[in-house]
Amino acid sequence: MVPDQGITQVIFTINNNNDPFNYGTGGSPRWPSCSKNFVLYITDGEPCADGYLPNSLRDYASGRSQYNCSGTSCPAVGSFPASTFPSCTGGGESSSCGGIVSGCYVAGIEDVALYMHTTDLRSPTLGVNNMPGIQNLTLFSVFAFGKGSTLLRYAAINGGFEDLNGSNTPDDQSEWDQDGDGEPDTF
Ligand SMILES: [Ca+2]
Ligand SMILES: [Ca+2]
Numbered sequence: 001m002v003p004d005q006g007i008t009q010v011i012f013t014i015n016n017n018n019d020p021f022n023y024g025t026g027g028s029p030r031w032p033s034c035s036k037n038f039v040l041y042i043t044d045g046e047p048c049a050d051g052y053l054p055n056s057l058r059d060y061a062s063g064r065s066q067y068n069c070s071g072t073s074c075p076a077v078g079s080f081p082a083s084t085f086p087s088c089t090g091g092g093e094s095s096s097c098g099g100i101v102s103g104c105y106v107a108g109i110e111d112v113a114l115y116m117h118t119t120d121l122r123s124p125t126l127g128v129n130n131m132p133g134i135q136n137l138t139l140f141s142v143f144a145f146g147k148g149s150t151l152l153r154y155a156a157i158n159g160g161f162e163d164l165n166g167s168n169t170p171d172d173q174s175e176w177d178q179d180g181d182g183e184p185d186t187f
């Protein structure tokens with residue numbers, strides 16, 4: 001939905017017919033501003049090479065959310081333990097991610113999650129078909145065959161919190177743990 005300027009190969013086209021915000025039928029487009037939009041992310045492991053991000057998204061959560069990983073590790077926050085990423089093989093091109101870490105083996109999903117959840121993706125400067133109100137994405141992450149990933153928890157918090165105090169950041173546990181069990185409600 002937010003095409004990466006760095007992608008040279010066109011992998012999808014944007015028009016009214018495949019616009020997920022378009023609820024119109026019969027050739028009459030209709031964009032209700034209050035529609036909710038969700039991303040269900042199902043994975044069998046932690047992402048391990050997310051360094052290939054546009055500069056505007058790289059470490060976006062830094063200074064915006066305490067649930068921010070950087071380099072090859074996530075810090076401990078509250079009851080969540082610190083973690084380092086499993087090493088993964090192949091794929092990474094250091095040059096593509098500015099050589100920040102060899103192979104681009106760095107975190108990034110928690111940055112993208114915060115960006116997509118706190119940014120109006122249909123504004124005069126972003127996306128197509130500028131719509132009134134704020135259109136964002138809410139992330140639910142499902143860690144199949146595993147549990148207890150600090151990285152995926154932070155992504156779930158950043159991408160799924162309800163901002164009760166208007167700070168635009170998940171700075172209160174009640175914003176992401178309404179049932180009080182210590183786990184993000186979207187994880
Ligand atoms: Ca980060
Ligand atoms: Ca908040």
Ligand SMILES: [Ca+2]
Nearest residue numbers: 177183184185
């Ligand atoms: Ca919870």
